[in-house]
Amino acid sequence: MFGHEGARTARLMIYLLLALALMAMDQRGHYVPRLRSALGTALEPVFHVVEWPANALRAVRTYTTSYRTMLEENRSLNEEILVRDGAAQQLETLRQENRRLRALLEATAGREYEFRFAEMVQVNLDPFSHQVIIDRGGRDGVFVGQAVIDGAGIMGQVEEVHLHMSGVRLISDPDHALPVQLTRTGLRTVAFGTGETSRLALPNVPLQADVRSGDLLVTSGLGDRFPAGFPVAEVESVRRDPGGMFAEVEARPLAALDRGREVLLVLPAGPADRAEETPDATAEPEGQP
Amino acid sequence: MRKRRDGLGKLTLVLIAAILLTLLPLPKLLDPIWPYWVALVLVYWSLESTGGISLGFAFLAGLVLDVLTGSLMGMHALSLVVMIYLVQRFRARLRFFPPWQQALSVLALLVNDRIILLWITALLGEPVPTWEYWLAPLAGMAIWPWLFLLLDRVRIASRQQGA
Numbered sequence: 353m354f355g356h357e358g359a360r361t362a363r364l365m366i367y368l369l370l371a372l373a374l375m376a377m378d379q380r381g382h383y384v385p386r387l388r389s390a391l392g393t394a395l396e397p398v399f400h401v402v403e404w405p406a407n408a409l410r411a412v413r414t415y416t417t418s419y420r421t422m423l424e425e426n427r428s429l430n431e432e433i434l435v436r437d438g439a440a441q442q443l444e445t446l447r448q449e450n451r452r453l454r455a456l457l458e459a460t461a462g463r464e465y466e467f468r469f470a471e472m473v474q475v476n477l478d479p480f481s482h483q484v485i486i487d488r489g490g491r492d493g494v495f496v497g498q499a500v501i502d503g504a505g506i507m508g509q510v511e512e513v514h515l516h517m518s519g520v521r522l523i524s525d526p527d528h529a530l531p532v533q534l535t536r537t538g539l540r541t542v543a544f545g546t547g548e549t550s551r552l553a554l555p556n557v558p559l560q561a562d563v564r565s566g567d568l569l570v571t572s573g574l575g576d577r578f579p580a581g582f583p584v585a586e587v588e589s590v591r592r593d594p595g596g597m598f599a600e601v602e603a604r605p606l607a608a609l610d611r612g613r614e615v616l617l618v619l620p621a622g623p624a625d626r627a628e629e630t631p632d633a634t635a636e637p638e639g640q641p
Numbered sequence: 642m643r644k645r646r647d648g649l650g651k652l653t654l655v656l657i658a659a660i661l662l663t664l665l666p667l668p669k670l671l672d673p674i675w676p677y678w679v680a681l682v683l684v685y686w687s688l689e690s691t692g693g694i695s696l697g698f699a700f701l702a703g704l705v706l707d708v709l710t711g712s713l714m715g716m717h718a719l720s721l722v723v724m725i726y727l728v729q730r731f732r733a734r735l736r737f738f739p740p741w742q743q744a745l746s747v748l749a750l751l752v753n754d755r756i757i758l759l760w761i762t763a764l765l766g767e768p769v770p771t772w773e774y775w776l777a778p779l780a781g782m783a784i785w786p787w788l789f790l791l792l793d794r795v796r797i798a799s800r801q802q803g804a
Binding site for chain 2: 360363367371372402480481483548
């Protein structure tokens with residue numbers, strides 16, 4: 353009896369050690385992420401099955417939405433398009449102006465990005481995973497490290513690419529660091545996730561730095577992961593403890609990390625951007641005289 | 642030999658159902674009280690089936706759950722191995738408890754599991770979860786007697802098929 357019990361405890365210990373080793377390796381990024389990515393691809397069909405009832409429910413709801421509601425929604429959407437079109441007109445002028453100014457300063461050409469639409473797969477993941485799954489994968493050209501945004505700001509980056517789906521690590525992950533810049537002062541710092549979807553921490557802001565609540569944080573583009581200039585968060589509180597070295601700054605992410613549905617994948621600015629830049633450079637001297 | 646394999650097939654099916662239930666997208670209200678389905682199923686199978694289940698099986702089920710829910714690799718594996726170990730250790734006693742007492746033991750197992758998870762997530766730098774974190778074990782306890790009856794039916798049907 354005792355021997356049997358001892359053997360069981362020994363087995364328990366072995367499995368515990370194995371689990372701990374796996375966790376440590378996953379955390380550090382040794383081998384295990386690749387393994388889980390492969391396993392995830394194999395298990396991808398499970399997500400399709402899970403999504404099925406939710407999709408069916410949504411289809412039923414769409415089907416039963418009254419004509420009047422649809423009409424109203426349509427009208428409000430049309431109005432919104434008009435408003436955005438108005439804003440976009442101004443944007444075009446600004447873009448040209450920006451290009452001229454950059455040429456005058458002989459600065460590098462600004463980058464323009466393209467976006468690709470993706471939808472979140474509705475599954476209930478571990479809340480501690482800080483991950484969402486989107487319905488585009490390697491077949492659609494998604495790659496590891498690609499930035500993911502929603503209508504309001506940066507959401508995260510692609511971490512695992514499967515065939516038709518990818519896992520996106522959210523910026524709220526305590527392990528996630530995002531190089532940011534304050535638009536008002538140009539101060540560069542790093543925004544860390546806190547584990548809460550409504551809070552980012554900026555632990556490296558000097559005590560005397562000019563930071564106020566309400567300041568906008570955008571990506572700085574340092575680190576070459578995220579493209580520069582995308583809104584990230586709004587500074588919510590600044591606490592200056594005279595005894596400390598740094599101000600305690602907290603910010604609220606602008607993207608809907610916990611309740612979004614549609615997202616955009618940012619495509620890297622490629623040669624298409626440069627092609628657009630060349631005619632402009634030749635046009636410049638033309639306008640000069 | 643044949644009978645055992647049939648039981649394993651049934652268990653796999655029930656486990657797949659439990660995993661699908663776990664991944665089901667939920668309204669915000671239901672989210673915190675969603676029980677740990679995989680653990681409940683494995684505890685039942687470990688208690689009631691003739692062969693029980695091995696720690697290795699619990700470990701593998703945990704790994705699958707880890708990959709699917711995107712949690713740290715090994716987290717659920719550790720949690721399930723500990724739980725099944727405890728069930729095996731006290732199996733003789735747990736089996737002959739009246740249902741309400743068994744439900745209380747399940748509560749103890751699930752709370753213990755939450756404490757282990759809390760310890761792991763704290764090491765990862767996660768903030769301390771709210772009180773809602775402790776609702777899921779209570780829900781697990783509440784659902785245990787019904788799940789027990791349901792799984793009893795499934796398992797006995799499998800035995801009759803095997804015979």
